[in-house]
Amino acid sequence: MTDATIVLDDNHEAGFGDYFALLKPRVMSLVVFTAFAGLIVAPGGIHPFLGFFAILCIAIGGGASGALNMWYDSDIDMVMKRTKSRPIPSGKVTRGEALGFGLTLSAFSVVMLYLATNWVAAALLAFTIFFYAVVYTMWLKRATPQNIVIGGASGALPPMIGWAAVTGDITLSSVLMFMLIFMWTPPHFWSLALFMNADYDKAKVPMLTVTHGKRSTRNHILVYTILLAGFAAAMFATPLAGWSYLVVAVVMNAAFLRGAVVLWRRNEEEAEADNYKAERAFFKLSLAYTFLHFMALMADKALFAYGIGGPF
CATH class of the missing domain: 1.20.120 (Four Helix Bundle (Hemerythrin (Met), subunit A))
Structure with a gap:
C-alpha cells in the first residue's frame, strides 16, 4: 500500500450509514443472494431460524471483507472517480476505525456461523474473508492483471458456504x-x-x-x-x-x-x-x-x- 493523505471531516461524526457503506452493500447483496440460493437448493433442510442466522453471518462476513478492503485500498479509492466518495477517502471514517470494524465483524461472523451450523461452513467463510482481504486485496490486486481471475474465488464461495451450512460437506x-x-x-x-x-x-x-x-x-x-x-x-x-x-x-x-x-x-x-x-x-x-x-x-x-x- 502506498502512502495517501486523507483529510478527515472534523465536523462529521461517523454514523450508521458510514459504517454500513464500509460493508460494500452492493457487493454484499450478491453474497447474500448466492449464499441463500446455496442454502435453499442443498439437500435435506435446516430450521428457518438457523437458516436465517447462517445467511446473516455470511452477510456480516462478506461485509467484513469489504471493510478490510476499504481499509487497505484507501489510497486507490482516493484517486478513482467511482470510489473517492467512500467513507475513508471522504474523511468520514478513519483507516484505524475501518480496520477494527472489519476484524471484529470477521471474528464474530465466523465464530457465530460455527456455533449455529458446522465447522465446514465456518471454515469456508473464514477462508473467503482471508482470501478477499489478504490474497486479493493486499497481493493480487496490485501485482497481476490476473487479479480478477484468481481473486474471483472469494466472491464465488458464498453458495458453497450456504450449501455447507445445511449439509456440512462439499x-x-x-x-x-x-x-x-x-x-x-x-x-x-x-x-x-x-x-x-x-x-x-x-x-x-x-x-x-x-x-x-x-x-x-x-x-x-x-x-x-x-x-x-x-x-x-x-x-x-x-x-x-x-x-x-x-x-x-x-x-x-x-x-x-x-x-x-x-x-x-x-x-x-x-x-x-x-x-x-x-x-x-x-x-x-x-x-x-x-x-x-x-x-x-x-x-x-x-x-x-x-x-x-x-x-x-
Missing part, C-alpha cells in the same frame, strides 16, 4: 455453483474495465485493460464466456437442474455468448465513438446472468418438491 453440486460465479467474474469485471479503464490506469491498478490493452481484454472476455457456458451446461450433471434452469441456461448463455462476440469484433475507435454502448450493455447483461441462473436453481428445487419435473 460436493460436485456446490463446486459447480462456485465455478458458475468464478468463471462469470472475469468477463463481468473486464467489460466494466473497458469503459472505466482511465480510473484503473490513474490508480495504477494492473487491470488487464491497463497492462495488456483492450484488444487482449476483448479476447479474454470471449474465451472466459465460452468456458462459462460450459460450466453452466455442466450443472445438468447434478440433481439441481430442471426445466427452469434449462430455459434460463440456454437463453442467457446464448445472449452472453452473442454479447461477447460483439465485443470481440469491435475496435476501439468504434467503441469510443458510441461511448462504449455495447460494453455497457454486456456489463448490464452480466448483472442479470448470475441472478437468473441461481433463481432458476431455486425454482427447480421448489418444483421438485411438488413433484413437477425432476433432475435431468
Whole structure:
C-alpha cells in the first residue's frame, strides 16, 4: 500500500450509514443472494431460524471483507472517480476505525456461523474473508492483471458456504455453483474495465485493460464466456437442474455468448465513438446472468418438491 493523505471531516461524526457503506452493500447483496440460493437448493433442510442466522453471518462476513478492503485500498479509492466518495477517502471514517470494524465483524461472523451450523461452513467463510482481504486485496490486486481471475474465488464461495451450512460437506453440486460465479467474474469485471479503464490506469491498478490493452481484454472476455457456458451446461450433471434452469441456461448463455462476440469484433475507435454502448450493455447483461441462473436453481428445487419435473 502506498502512502495517501486523507483529510478527515472534523465536523462529521461517523454514523450508521458510514459504517454500513464500509460493508460494500452492493457487493454484499450478491453474497447474500448466492449464499441463500446455496442454502435453499442443498439437500435435506435446516430450521428457518438457523437458516436465517447462517445467511446473516455470511452477510456480516462478506461485509467484513469489504471493510478490510476499504481499509487497505484507501489510497486507490482516493484517486478513482467511482470510489473517492467512500467513507475513508471522504474523511468520514478513519483507516484505524475501518480496520477494527472489519476484524471484529470477521471474528464474530465466523465464530457465530460455527456455533449455529458446522465447522465446514465456518471454515469456508473464514477462508473467503482471508482470501478477499489478504490474497486479493493486499497481493493480487496490485501485482497481476490476473487479479480478477484468481481473486474471483472469494466472491464465488458464498453458495458453497450456504450449501455447507445445511449439509456440512462439499460436493460436485456446490463446486459447480462456485465455478458458475468464478468463471462469470472475469468477463463481468473486464467489460466494466473497458469503459472505466482511465480510473484503473490513474490508480495504477494492473487491470488487464491497463497492462495488456483492450484488444487482449476483448479476447479474454470471449474465451472466459465460452468456458462459462460450459460450466453452466455442466450443472445438468447434478440433481439441481430442471426445466427452469434449462430455459434460463440456454437463453442467457446464448445472449452472453452473442454479447461477447460483439465485443470481440469491435475496435476501439468504434467503441469510443458510441461511448462504449455495447460494453455497457454486456456489463448490464452480466448483472442479470448470475441472478437468473441461481433463481432458476431455486425454482427447480421448489418444483421438485411438488413433484413437477425432476433432475435431468
